[in-house]
Amino acid sequence: MRGMRNVYVVFRREFAAYFTTPLAYVFLVVFLALAGALTFYIGNFFEREQADLEPFFTFHPWLYLFLIPAISMRLWAEERKTGTAELLLTLPISIPEAVLGKFFAAWAFTAVALALTFPIWISVNVLGRPDNGVIVAGYLGSFVMAGAFLAVGSCMSALTKNQVIAFVLACAACFLFILSGTPLVLGFAQSWLPQVLVDAVASFSFLTHFNAIKKGVIDLRDVVFLASLITLFLFANVVLVDLKKSA
Amino acid sequence: MIEVQSLTKRFGPIVAVDNVSFTVGRGEVLGFLGPNGAGKSTTMRMIAGFLTPTSGSAKVCGFDVLEQPIEVKARIGYLPEGAPLYADMTPKSFLAFVAAARGYRGDEAKRRIHAAAEETQIFTVFDRPIDTLSKGYKRRVGLAQALLHDPEVLILDEPTDGLDPNQKHEVRSLIREMAPHKTTVISTHLLDEVSAVCTRAIVIAGGRLVIDSTPEALEARSRLHNAISLKLSGLSLADARRDLATVPGVGAVDALETAEAGIALRLYAEGGRPIITEVSRFVHARGWAVEEIHVEQGQLDEVFREITTGQG
Numbered sequence: 001m002r003g004m005r006n007v008y009v010v011f012r013r014e015f016a017a018y019f020t021t022p023l024a025y026v027f028l029v030v031f032l033a034l035a036g037a038l039t040f041y042i043g044n045f046f047e048r049e050q051a052d053l054e055p056f057f058t059f060h061p062w063l064y065l066f067l068i069p070a071i072s073m074r075l076w077a078e079e080r081k082t083g084t085a086e087l088l089l090t091l092p093i094s095i096p097e098a099v100l101g102k103f104f105a106a107w108a109f110t111a112v113a114l115a116l117t118f119p120i121w122i123s124v125n126v127l128g129r130p131d132n133g134v135i136v137a138g139y140l141g142s143f144v145m146a147g148a149f150l151a152v153g154s155c156m157s158a159l160t161k162n163q164v165i166a167f168v169l170a171c172a173a174c175f176l177f178i179l180s181g182t183p184l185v186l187g188f189a190q191s192w193l194p195q196v197l198v199d200a201v202a203s204f205s206f207l208t209h210f211n212a213i214k215k216g217v218i219d220l221r222d223v224v225f226l227a228s229l230i231t232l233f234l235f236a237n238v239v240l241v242d243l244k245k246s247a
Numbered sequence: 248m249i250e251v252q253s254l255t256k257r258f259g260p261i262v263a264v265d266n267v268s269f270t271v272g273r274g275e276v277l278g279f280l281g282p283n284g285a286g287k288s289t290t291m292r293m294i295a296g297f298l299t300p301t302s303g304s305a306k307v308c309g310f311d312v313l314e315q316p317i318e319v320k321a322r323i324g325y326l327p328e329g330a331p332l333y334a335d336m337t338p339k340s341f342l343a344f345v346a347a348a349r350g351y352r353g354d355e356a357k358r359r360i361h362a363a364a365e366e367t368q369i370f371t372v373f374d375r376p377i378d379t380l381s382k383g384y385k386r387r388v389g390l391a392q393a394l395l396h397d398p399e400v401l402i403l404d405e406p407t408d409g410l411d412p413n414q415k416h417e418v419r420s421l422i423r424e425m426a427p428h429k430t431t432v433i434s435t436h437l438l439d440e441v442s443a444v445c446t447r448a449i450v451i452a453g454g455r456l457v458i459d460s461t462p463e464a465l466e467a468r469s470r471l472h473n474a475i476s477l478k479l480s481g482l483s484l485a486d487a488r489r490d491l492a493t494v495p496g497v498g499a500v501d502a503l504e505t506a507e508a509g510i511a512l513r514l515y516a517e518g519g520r521p522i523i524t525e526v527s528r529f530v531h532a533r534g535w536a537v538e539e540i541h542v543e544q545g546q547l548d549e550v551f552r553e554i555t556t557g558q559g
Contacts, residue, residue, distance in 0.1 A: 002350070009347040013333070020335040083331030087392070090295045091348045092321040246299035247258070 006093045010101025031113045057138045057214040064149045069170035072153025073163045075102045080161035099237050110146040134216030141213025144226045151233035158240040181205025248430035254303035263289045265454040276426045278445030279434035286454040287434040288328045295325040324398035330389030334378040338388045349396045363391040382409040401431045419444050438547035452555040469545030473516040478539035480509030494529045496522040
């Protein structure tokens with residue numbers, strides 16, 4: 001009970017912090033503009049003449065690759081830089097509570113960004129008769145995937161007090177998780193690895209898991225994968241913050 | 248209330264705090280002295296639970312910092328060095344966050360925030376972003392945060408750093424006022440602060456505890472302790488020096504910079520024993536015209552220099 005309250009206290013502060021700086025608004029505008037542009041121009045939303053949001057969701061992993069680290073980079077690095085970490089970590093709040101509070105705040109912020117893409121959902125409903133169940137699944141999948149990117153980013157942010165380094169590290173780590181599902185890596189792996197290992201590499205890719213979800217197929221394995229990835233990186237995050245205490 | 252046992256902290260090859268032990272009881276105000284980089288902040292951070300000791304232990308109100316960190320943190324009001332604050336918040340929202348984190352809600356939270364803001368006099372800037380506040384106000388917001396839950400133990404790392412003389416005076420009065428009901432540790436490199444608020448002084452140099460004593464006892468170590476400064480007129484410097492040196496208890500006699508009409512002298516007390524009675528009787532018997540006479544307390548900065556650098 002007390003634990004949940006503490007998570008909520010940290011969450012509330014962090015979530016409000018996004019909106020007291022221009023970062024939130026810059027992020028929202030860039031995210032919405034890019035999501036729109038990619039869907040209509042590169043995704044050929046109109047030319048396909050299909051009532052679904054696949055061209056919209058297809059670009060999410062690539063958008064997240066750069067935009068999620070921008071949200072997550074400040075989570076711990078900024079606290080280290082300004083010294084407020086000392087304040088936060090000497091309040092009667094445990095490290096897991098602080099890590100969760102921050103993570104949920106960032107995640108809630110991406111939920112706001114995703115929610116603001118609602119005009120495209122209205123558009124597709126005006127233009128045709130899409131399967132809204134598939135769209136809901138797509139949104140949920142995208143949201144959970146954003147959580148996985150964020151967990152990686154939050155963990156990278158705990159490594160350094162420099163936000164730029166946190167950003168680059170998070171981009172690089174997320175890129176690896178995306179890339180492991182592309183023909184570039186898989187084609188190369190196939191030439192000398194047994195199929196089992198190739199599948200293992202592919203299974204680490206956000207793309208592999210998200211592709212199924214965005215088509216409306218919610219497979220438990222995909223959800224479990226993303227959830228365990230979030231758990232793993234948040235756990236690493238807790239360990240890193242704790243390690244800095246004894247460094 | 249605070250028990251520190253052989254506390255040691257290493258950062259790689261550097262020993263920042265080396266086997267430091269002390270206890271502080273309720274009602275005591277412990278002054279932590281030492282040159283910059285001596286290990287004052289590191290020690291305080293370990294007690295506050297921000298750093299993990301390499302070895303040794305610290306207990307606050309009977310709770311071990313490593314085993315029950317949350318219990319310890321709930322009982323400490325801590326002002327970190329430089330008073331870091333969330334720059335994008337206002338003092339009001341910041342204190343609301345701290346109150347919530349300390350488990351207060353509703354009216355109780357409001358009451359506590361109001362009381363802390365009143366004590367530190369930050370109402371005038373309550374709704375301005377902390378970013379835009381002066382150094383003095385930031386420090387006071389930091390103090391308000393530390394006092395909010397009326398903690399049993401107060402740990403303040405350089406609480407008056409960056410304040411103007413009036414603000415310093417206010418903060419010191421505040422500390423003195425609260426001290427009888429709390430266990431207080433403050434670090435400082437302002438020696439007048441030690442005499443002003445502390446009941447005990449600990450000197451740390453090179454990570455080691457070198458002195459654990461009272462401010463008065465520290466002053467008594469000064470060569471100046473109980474020395475007498477004297478301004479006379481109507482006689483020559485050489486005569487006065489020669490005669491005064493014969494007074495029992497007087498050690499060396501130094502000439503200070505000569506005043507326009509008359510001479511200024513400093514008489515050092517042998518072994519720091521009071522000599523004022525003898526000297527005044529002697530001067531009176533000679534019928535010298537005394538313009539000024541006072542007893543020196545001893546200067547802490549001189550003692551401090553001697554202790555921390557090993558030379559006077």
